[in-house]
Amino acid sequence: MVHGICVAIMVSCAWILAQNLLMHIRPSENRFKVMLWGYLLSIPFVFAAYRWLPPLSAGIASSMQDENPFLGLFHAYLLHLLLFFCYVECFYHVERSVTLRMLLELRREGERGVPLFVLQERYSVKDMIQQRLEVMRDRGLVEQQNGLWRLQRKGKALAWGAMVGAWLFRAKHQHERA
């Protein structure tokens, strides 16, 4: 099992790093598609690494003697999948987080600081919403007709998913917060 975990971590780190380096050479608009391809292409490497990479320590090697090799491989693939989900979540948090944007704005100002209204002007709620609506339109989640925004089928499915998720985790959406 430990060998499987090590393999999943190593393969995941390798494809995530390679994918990010590729984004510097050839940036892509649809990052999710690139992440998904990165994950899918790395799948055979999990098997190869599990089969042919030597265990990291003698202790791991000896524990592998008693374990079912299929169970070890199953753990490798399961963690590989979970790390993919974790990476996607981290990516969108880094890309879209308003809090991180605020911290970066404050970092740029250094010790002298900045008044709140300046921070709000630099990245206003209006710009934030406008920008997000345009991104969602480009991704086929919403459409604009006669000045009104409407959900597309994909957007509706995602909105339902978000509502169920919020209900399950007793979370509030941004527009519902006080």
Next chain:
Amino acid sequence: MSLLVALLQSPGQALSTKALINLFQLPDGSDRIYSWRIPDLERRGYIRKSPDTNTYSLTAKGRRAALVAFLAKRLMNLGEGG
């Protein structure tokens, strides 16, 4: 995601940009984006408010978090985002 849910919950499932922006405004003139984040970041020790100049700046903890965010954005080749 919040915008999608707001559209789903709206009558007729359609809203103008202005109506969507209004959903994020509070009656006291502040908004639902910044109003809870600033006190939350302050309480958790990421930012501090100068009582003399009324300006916000990063604490040491905030600088570390901002540096990690900066490096992550550079690694992922992302813009300012948010």
